Amino acid sequence: MFLELEKKSFNFDHCWQVLRFHPKWVEHMDMVKPKKKPSSHDSTPNSINLGEDEDFHCASSNLERPIGRKAEKEKRKRKEMTNSDSLVVLNEMAEIRKSKLVLMQEARDHDNKMLCLRQEKVSLKQDELRIQKEKVLLQQVKARLEEKKEDERIMTLNTSAMPPMLQQYYLQRQMEILASRAGKN
Numbered sequence: 001m002f003l004e005l006e007k008k009s010f011n012f013d014h015c016w017q018v019l020r021f022h023p024k025w026v027e028h029m030d031m032v033k034p035k036k037k038p039s040s041h042d043s044t045p046n047s048i049n050l051g052e053d054e055d056f057h058c059a060s061s062n063l064e065r066p067i068g069r070k071a072e073k074e075k076r077k078r079k080e081m082t083n084s085d086s087l088v089v090l091n092e093m094a095e096i097r098k099s100k101l102v103l104m105q106e107a108r109d110h111d112n113k114m115l116c117l118r119q120e121k122v123s124l125k126q127d128e129l130r131i132q133k134e135k136v137l138l139q140q141v142k143a144r145l146e147e148k149k150e151d152e153r154i155m156t157l158n159t160s161a162m163p164p165m166l167q168q169y170y171l172q173r174q175m176e177i178l179a180s181r182a183g184k185n
Contacts, residue, residue, distance in 0.1 A: 023065070151177045 002010040010016070019025050067075070155174055159167045 002008075154170060155177060157170055159170050162170065
């Protein structure tokens with residue numbers, strides 16, 4: 001047929017052997033094939049019809065188009081991932097969530113501990129400041145007591161047996177002590 005149409009021989013017989021019964025090619029050949037009526041002057045037919053082509057043509061015209069590569073890959077992936085696989089993945093995701101929640105709880109606990117430690121540190125600093133203030137107050141009280149003791153000693157001194165300059169010094173000091181006590185009242 002190719003020889004008649006193209007006036008040269010067909011070089012792809014190996015491809016023809018593979019593709020000649022594919023549905024796409026059969027449909028194409030049905031459309032292109034000239035509808036020849038057998039003539040009375042033709043004594044020998046060009047081809048012998050064994051009926052195989054018609055059976056194949058009927059069967060192949062009902063066939064669907066072959067699945068493409070992408071569709072086939074996706075179909076395989078869907079088959080591979082069964083319910084048990086999805087359950088395994090879901091279980092793993094649940095475990096990850098649980099571990100994440102545990103880590104978040106531990107972080108919160110750690111933050112709470114750090115907050116408690118900071119509060120204790122602040123409390124200790126406040127106690128330390130209070131103790132230092134009390135210490136200063138005690139030192140002031142002690143200094144006043146010592147000053148009073150000294151003032152009392154000076155006030156009770158007998159100056160009659162002292163040299164005149166020392167006697168004058170202690171008398172002046174006694175007057176200052178009396179003046180300071182009078183100013184406080």
